[in-house]
Amino acid sequence: MRAFVALVAREVRLAWTGGGLWLPVVFYLAVATLFPFVTGPDKALLARTGGGILWIAALLATLLPIERLILPDRQSGVLDQLALRGWSDELVATAKIAGQIVAFALPLLLATIVGAALIGLPEAQLGTLLLGLALALPALSGLSVMIAALTAGLNGASALGGLLLVPITIPLLIFGAGALAEDPGNAMQLLAATSLAITALSPFAAGAALRAGRI
Amino acid sequence: MSLRQAPLPSLNLDNVAVMRGNRMVLRGLSIAARSGDIIWIRGFNGCGKSTLLRLVAGLLAVTSGAVHAEGRIALADENLALDANMTVEAALRFWADMDGASTNVRDAALMDMDLQDLAIIPVRFLSTGQRKRASIARVLASQADIWLMDEPYNGLDSASCARLDHAMLAHAASGGIVLVAAHQPPSINVAHSLLLDTQGTAA
Numbered sequence: 173m174r175a176f177v178a179l180v181a182r183e184v185r186l187a188w189t190g191g192g193l194w195l196p197v198v199f200y201l202a203v204a205t206l207f208p209f210v211t212g213p214d215k216a217l218l219a220r221t222g223g224g225i226l227w228i229a230a231l232l233a234t235l236l237p238i239e240r241l242i243l244p245d246r247q248s249g250v251l252d253q254l255a256l257r258g259w260s261d262e263l264v265a266t267a268k269i270a271g272q273i274v275a276f277a278l279p280l281l282l283a284t285i286v287g288a289a290l291i292g293l294p295e296a297q298l299g300t301l302l303l304g305l306a307l308a309l310p311a312l313s314g315l316s317v318m319i320a321a322l323t324a325g326l327n328g329a330s331a332l333g334g335l336l337l338v339p340i341t342i343p344l345l346i347f348g349a350g351a352l353a354e355d356p357g358n359a360m361q362l363l364a365a366t367s368l369a370i371t372a373l374s375p376f377a378a379g380a381a382l383r384a385g386r387i
Numbered sequence: 388m389s390l391r392q393a394p395l396p397s398l399n400l401d402n403v404a405v406m407r408g409n410r411m412v413l414r415g416l417s418i419a420a421r422s423g424d425i426i427w428i429r430g431f432n433g434c435g436k437s438t439l440l441r442l443v444a445g446l447l448a449v450t451s452g453a454v455h456a457e458g459r460i461a462l463a464d465e466n467l468a469l470d471a472n473m474t475v476e477a478a479l480r481f482w483a484d485m486d487g488a489s490t491n492v493r494d495a496a497l498m499d500m501d502l503q504d505l506a507i508i509p510v511r512f513l514s515t516g517q518r519k520r521a522s523i524a525r526v527l528a529s530q531a532d533i534w535l536m537d538e539p540y541n542g543l544d545s546a547s548c549a550r551l552d553h554a555m556l557a558h559a560a561s562g563g564i565v566l567v568a569a570h571q572p573p574s575i576n577v578a579h580s581l582l583l584d585t586q587g588t589a590a
Contacts, residue, residue: 175485182470182481189472249466256444256462257485386446387407 176267179254183271192240193275196233197283203229204287215292222291223301223352229287230280230305231341234312237276238333241268241320242382251382262379268317269310269375276316277309297352304348304363311367314374315340321381340370395422396458396532396564398443403452405438412438416452418581425555425565427573430583436568437464439583440535443566458532458564463522463539469510475521476506483528496527499554501547515542520550527554534558534565540574548574 187193207225211217245251254264284305288298319336323329343366350359398420405413412435420426428436441447442454444462469478476497483493497503500520505513513521519542526534534555540548552575555565567573573580 178481178484186470247466248471249464249468250470252441252444252446252462252464252466253468253482255446256460 176263179264179267180270180274183268184275186240187237187271187275190240192237193279196236196276197279199236200226200229200233200280200283201287201290203232204290207291218292219294219297222288222293223297224349225291226284226287226293226301227305227345227348230284230309231312231337231345233280234276234316234341235319235330235333235337237272238316238320238323239329241272241317242324243320243329246324246385251386255386260379261382262375265317265321265375265378265382268378269314269371272313272316273310277313280309281305300352300356300360304351304360307360307364307367308344308348311344311370311374312341314371314378318374318378318381321378321385324381324385344370394457395562397421397455398457398533398564398566399453399455400443401453401455403442403454404450405435405442405447406450407438407447411450413442413583416583418579420564420566420578422562422564423559424578425559425567425575427577427580428566428568428583429570429572429580432570434583436583437537440464440537440566440568443533444535456533459529460533460535461526461529461531462535462537463526464535464537467510467518467522469521469525471511472509474507474509475502475513478510479521479525479528482525486529486531488528488530492530493528496524499527500524500550516544516547519543520547523551523554532563534563536565536567538569539567540569540571 204226207222208218211221251264255261281302284302285298288301293301315337319333322336323332326332344363347359347363347366350356351363353359398418400416400418403413403416404411416439418426428439430436438447440462441464442449443456444460468482469475470481473481479493479497497506500523502517502520502524505517510518510521519539523536523539526536536555539551543551555567556575559565
């Protein structure tokens, strides 16, 4: 357990020093800043569409840390050293996902408060948006590690990552944006269920990809 | 030296063959190493030395035959596995903590590889030989029973080579096993010297 915490702490430290922490936040807030320029200062329109834009920005921000999640550790032999010490690939993936939740999901959640203010989102929606993102961000963290493991070392890993991410995140986006609607129905519950399933499965998918990539 | 827990480390390869990328890299290879053995594996570039070490480390699967290792394993290959932005000491501490090694063991490893003066330097500033010494120090601090050293002499100056010789002999003397893959003949007394030919068999 202590070793697991040490590995998670290493992930957070690498994100902090390697730009993996700030890049998604800056991107996310840049979208929130630019969007009102596109639509014009129509407060009603911004209130109606702003939440959805932040959702899309959060999904796309998931792609930004992908290149530094797995590849550097594979090239430097860190993954080999962990495997040598009896770490299963699934456990390594779980530690990396936990690291992403701390170093990617939490900062993005905090940035949402700023982003919502930039767009002028009504306060009633902010609570729903934060709850929805809080439910979905563990799944996005899992997906980023999974996609990083799948595409590590491939040419055009980022572009490929985008292609992989989009179809898997569509349910999250539908339920997440749906929860912001006037009549949300069970969207939040479905979002929670989808996110739970993706979060729970991603360490296994990522672990299998790590194993397959070991040569 | 650390107290070793029974059973004594041992390493057995029985008629091992490995296929990589549609090519037989190793075939018909058998090694039996007991506590206190240093095994020196020689051969041309590409004859399968590194493959053999990765196999023993459990990072590759055998195509046929069996590998059985008793005891904890440490590997020093061409990959440093130390975070480039951290200081040498902090990067080594990460692995020492993983292995549950005490501060004394870590300091001794730094001292054995003459890294005390470099301890506060970030890993990315190290030279080739210094990087090699850091990766050897990582193995020393791991307190593992079986050391797998892939071309450990590459880039080392003569003083560092002597330090490495000394460390490996001390490890064997305390009951450990060392597998050295190198292209040059052994510079120390070894239990077995194994020459791999181009077919990956012991010549």
